[in-house]
Amino acid sequence: MITPARLVLASGNAGKLREFAQLLGPLGCQVFPQSDFAVSEVEESGLTFVENALLKAREASRVSGLPALADDSGLEVDALEGAPGIYSARYAGEPKSDARNNAKLLEALAEVPEGARDARYWCVLVYLRHPEDPVPLIVQRSWEGQILAHRRGEGGFGYDPLFWLPDQGMSAAELSAAEKNRLSHRGRALQALVEPFRRVGGSL
Numbered sequence: 001m002i003t004p005a006r007l008v009l010a011s012g013n014a015g016k017l018r019e020f021a022q023l024l025g026p027l028g029c030q031v032f033p034q035s036d037f038a039v040s041e042v043e044e045s046g047l048t049f050v051e052n053a054l055l056k057a058r059e060a061s062r063v064s065g066l067p068a069l070a071d072d073s074g075l076e077v078d079a080l081e082g083a084p085g086i087y088s089a090r091y092a093g094e095p096k097s098d099a100r101n102n103a104k105l106l107e108a109l110a111e112v113p114e115g116a117r118d119a120r121y122w123c124v125l126v127y128l129r130h131p132e133d134p135v136p137l138i139v140q141r142s143w144e145g146q147i148l149a150h151r152r153g154e155g156g157f158g159y160d161p162l163f164w165l166p167d168q169g170m171s172a173a174e175l176s177a178a179e180k181n182r183l184s185h186r187g188r189a190l191q192a193l194v195e196p197f198r199r200v201g202g203s204l
Ligand SMILES: O=P(O)(O)OP(=O)(O)OP(=O)(O)OC[C@H]1O[C@@H](n2cnc3c(O)ncnc32)[C@H](O)[C@@H]1O
Pocket: 010, 011, 012, 013, 016, 044, 056, 071, 072, 073, 074, 075, 088, 089, 101, 121, 156, 157, 158, 159, 160, 184, 186
């Protein structure tokens, strides 16, 4: 059992925060969203998920005075040479909109046949004990799927209605929240991040 710890979640994405709350709740961590400390959105100027997650975690930890966990994630589509990638949140421009991002993705893949629509989500998690932590904990996981030609399902967030899981025979938006957390890039990255602490009974 992990010792209760306090940490700030360095994200403004309601879908991510919901998933983290479900994943971290049973671990006994006291988790605060960064909005509790009025952390403002940082410019995600990195070229990698790792760099962007570090920027977010550092800012949230600096402002809150707490250890911070950040998630930078996105969708990599083979037929689009890896786009939208690190630009997934703003694929269709500002302000961020899941609906417009999904519409743009469908449009970009309109001519791509069913067998050539492989894609994967990536999630990079960064945990910092304090803003100048020289030893950030970093875990990354992916989740393989294919991009559908039409939306399916109402759950999840972001690109989930278009993310088809051949093994499950449904889209990510058709999974229950618990099932998505068990299978997803984010769920598995978080399990891997907390596992060493769980084993030694230590604290994040
Ligand atoms: O930076 P924060 O504040 O955490 O929120 P954000 O939405 O801007 O998050 P990212 O910069 O990490 O961009 C990730 C985008 O990738 C997509 N994405 C990531 N994980 C996803 C998931 O589990 N399901 C659906 N879409 C996901 C979705 O469009 C996200 O907005």
